[in-house]
Amino acid sequence: MKLAVIGAGVAGLAAAHRLRQTEPSIETVVWEKSRGVGGRAATRRVNGAVFDHGAQYIKGATPAIERLLRDELAHDTLVDIARPVWTFNAANQIAPGDPNQNAEPKWTYSDGLTRLAKELAQGLDIRLQTRVHHLAYRGHAYHLLDEQGSTLATVDAVLLTPPAPQTQAIIAASELPPLAQTTLVHELAKAAYRPCLTLTLGYHQPLRDRPFYALVNTDKQHPVSWLAYEQLKPGRATNSQQVLIGQMAPDWSHDHFEDELPALTTHIAELVSTLLDEDLRAPAWSDRQKWRYALPDSGADFQVLNAAQPNLFFAGDYTAGRGRVHQAIEQGWRVAQVIAHHAR
Template sequence: MMAHIGIVGAGLAGAGAAYALRDTDHEVTILEKSRGVGGRAATRRRDGCRYDYGANYVKVPDDRTGELIRDLGEEGLVDIAEPVWTFGADGEIAPGDGDDDHKYTWEAGITQFAKRLLAESGAEVRKTTRVAALDRAGGTWAATDTDGDDHGPFDALVLTPPAPQTAELLAATEGADADGALEDLRAAVEGTKYRTIRTLVLHYPFELDVPWYGLVDTDKAHEIGWLSREECKRGHVPDGESLLIVQPSPEWSAERYDDPLEETAETAATLAADLVGDDRLADPDWVDDQGWRYALPNEGLDGDRDGVEGGGTDADADGTADAVAAAREAGVFVAGDWVAGRGRAAAALWNGIDAGESIADRL
């Protein structure tokens, strides 16, 4: 029986869910608030440069991820050759452990990941469509956007926005929940906490002569958490230029989240110059930024934490699992890196694929 599946969000979780449904007879419609796809796996263009300003690359944690990326087409695929090095609270840079093989992006940018998944899926993507409320009537679902337009009916829904926004949608759901299933899920989703990141993009009319692609703070005590060079990605930066992606610590980012770009970029450039040991970096010739209020989840719905010791109790995990299962029985699925508990592109992708496969098994 053909069903109509609605997916809220065209990030990697939403694209993964649609991809998982590609060989079914189901119709898939994705409602995306922005003008593009990919979520944090996003790319911009400026002055001859392309740059991945959210997720910097796709790390390949297992064979299935690498196989999927290659199956989507190797034309334009970039495997960053330069290594990731480390530094600590003292700013001393050192070679990494070498365990950073296969850092994938594309010549056209990391947005290609979602674009290629969606092209294979055949799903309809309705962009600039911000969902404001959900409704259930007669056993099917409908979504209303901020312009007052209705979408549906849907036999099942996959919600992939960050947890706080998913919780708002669950709270704005009518006619659906006599047994409290979605209310229980909303309560569990609301407990997911995030780290905020404000990305700074710094361009220079010269190329750095260093042996690394990226630097990561292993102590999590420096004002910079991550710094990388887009010129290491084929097709991203013209020869003889440098483009740095600077992602400060969550604390630094939250404190300066709403500060003017010029002021924040100046401070970030000074930090980058001090870290790399090159005074020229204090004076970029153009800058850009993007704030990610909900950048990295501290933990997933089951209490698994992303790089933080300790999680929820067994009782909490059991209660959340019951809420997720009850919501799925009602036709509502949640997916994203925040469900998996790991702020990684591959985690979001496979969590979305899992949701899509669960729908295919049920309908």
């Protein structure tokens, strides 16, 4: 069987990685629109500082995920962020977080969370910078087509792993039996995502030492939803800089999505200064990431999607109904099992 996996986020990579181990006769190629692997488990480098501007860490891992991280994949740079997460509210009052939550490990990699995707990608055939625009199902084969309508590949089966709205756009533009297409578009529409503007602020001066690694807004009434000190990730190279990651609340992100970087930086640095009661209004540099589809608020049904059309498969955080790296990996494993069953 020839399989095309669309998307090299952790769900697509986990599926391809698992199939490579269990079903070596399946010829798998992963197609990814961006320049690197990892999707929303993303790491960036600016001015010699390494920072995770998407997912921050893996917490609440199941035993199977713990085994993957600690035994199966290379783990020389795997680290637990020991310092706790504290909370804040709309009035900028900071308080210690839940001790039970903080007792759990928060896994990341000293060289960036994207290391996880790079490890899963080992040995896979991955075509980067190639966007699959739509599919055409003709004579029991799937043609993968780009925006110009040129065929990228012809395969027996396809696994789609982009966020549901992007998957829905691919399906809506595809040539598929009408009933299956309608079912899929309808089911995928059930998964709604919230946006997240992420601003990274870099400082050359030392910042005040704090008893926490990050702050989370628990009353959901503050424009900032998350603020983290990236240099507190063990072993993280920041080129002697202090790096703050600010994730903005969904409504605020929506209203300011198209703001220019200088205006955003002034606005957010002011909010952060007030929150921390420390003058952080003049960062040396800043960097912005616009996540239009950051986290799913609702999911789509795995069974409905994967039964609608022969050899057309779906997985991602939205089939788990929650935006978590480890759950996206588990969805990748789950769909790998379904694909293996069909291939036999």
